[in-house]
Amino acid sequence: MKLVYTHENRFLVANAHNILEQHDISTIWKNEYASSAIGEVASLDTWPELWVVDDADYDQAVHIISTALSAKNAPEWVCSNCDEKNDAAFELCWNCQSEPETVEVK
Ligand SMILES: [Zn+2]
Incomplete structure (x- = not known):
């Protein structure tokens, strides 16, 4: 390990x-x-x-x-719950741990 x-x-x-x-x-x-x-x-x-x-x-x-x-090639996202900016690498808001609301197209 x-x-x-x-x-x-x-x-x-x-x-x-x-x-x-x-x-x-x-x-x-x-x-x-x-x-x-x-x-x-x-x-x-x-x-x-x-x-x-x-x-x-x-x-x-x-x-x-x-x-x-x-993740320089990925955009930041803004938390819909607390309006904090999050690096694209974050899957949850660093500030309030909300999930991004962006719906991924599959
Ligand atoms: Zn947040």
């Missing part, structure tokens, strides 16, 4: 997890709930971590995440 992504914002880690799942890359969380206690100051030790189960997936996973999270 290899650590592929970690961030103090667990929504970013959750987003990375979702993206990798869409690419059929198995991942596991570590410290998923470590920083959720109210009043606790999250240190680097307790940042949620995303690990790839199969080391062979590591390079691809890093590439997918870096591409998705930079």
Whole structure:
């Protein structure tokens, strides 16, 4: 197993997890709930971590995440609930965790 992504914002880690799942890359969380206690100051030790189960997936996973999270080719979206701007990489509003209302055409 290899650590592929970690961030103090667990929504970013959750987003990375979702993206990798869409690419059929198995991942596991570590410290998923470590920083959720109210009043606790999250240190680097307790940042949620995303690990790839199969080391062979590591390079691809890093590439997918870096591409998705930079997402310069994708537009930002504005939350219909709180009017916050969200980077395209976010699947939920970073501010209020609402889903974007944009309906994807399938
Ligand atoms: Zn919002």
